[in-house]
Amino acid sequence: MKLSDAIYTTEVHKRLKNILLLIIGTILFSIYAGLLIPVNNIGAGGALGLSLVLNKIMGIKIGTAQFLLNVPLFYIGYRYISKKFVLLTVFVISMSSLLINNLPKIITPVNLGDSLVAAIFCGIISGLAMCCLLVGGASTGGTDITGKFISKKMKFNLPTVFLVQDILIYTIVWIFFDIKYVMYALVMSFVRNQTMKGVQKFFSAYIQCTIICDCPEVMVELINNTLHRGSTIMDVEGGYSHEKKRMIVVVIQQNEMYLLKKLVSKNCPEAFITVTAVNTIVGNFKEHSYSL
Secondary structure: OOHHHHHHHHHHHHHHHHHHHHHHHHHHHHHHHHHHOOOOOOOOOHHHHHHHHHHHHHOOOHHHHHHHHHOOHHHHHHHHHOHHHHHHHHHHHHHHHHHHHHHHHHOOOOOOOOHHHHHHHHHHHHHHHHHHHHHOOOOOOOHHHHHHHHHHHHOOOHHHHHHHHHHHHHHHHHHHOOHHHHHHHHHHHHHHHHHHHHHHHHHOOEEEEEEEEOOHHHHHHHHHHHHOOOOEEEEEEOOOOOOEEEEEEEEEEHHHHHHHHHHHHHHOOOOEEEEEEEOOOOOOOOOOOOOO
């Protein structure tokens, strides 16, 4: 397998993965916002929370209100985040707004009968939706854009920024809805926060891989250019055979393990690999998973 082929395959795989994540995230968010929130007596944070308020006092459809509220925020995303991020976000907001307005006409909204259960379920669904969209390179707009902007500029944890923003929106929701809406919304926001942190922790887990093979130079070049990771090569000797070989040591993240094993199996099928969990890294290590 040529190096150029490996890089091309990786980029194609990444694009397909991002498209799939955007589709899944948009569908999950639309189900959460169009079928669950309105009928379960739960408030919401972000642009969706303000959309619920506009829907109540002015009769504007939730999806339409969400789209209109996001239009001014596109500039922030374009100016301070990235053009690609804004374009993908515009696509997600447009599609989700249409789905939020029309899903209730196709599928009967689901009243779970217990607002606390609904809040927990909505927190999980919305957390998964936001993870899919953010990893895919977009967002649900609204405070997702401002949250990513604040996180990027001030280096704050993104789920925590979302939580603080939601509390501010909940204060507005409190004025127009019953306090119970806000209480259940806070439960939902907390569950969403923990869901996002759990997903982040799972995919960002650090692992150290040692690879003993006969073609370390080839593997190091592939690791450098495909995974964009540094590595170390050491001379080793077999304890039984006393055969001289070379060992590669590289630290990656959990979501990169599949690609590393694929590269090794195609280029050095005789290689011996060990994987060890790493608790803490101090120094120059770039996060490659769950890029928010």
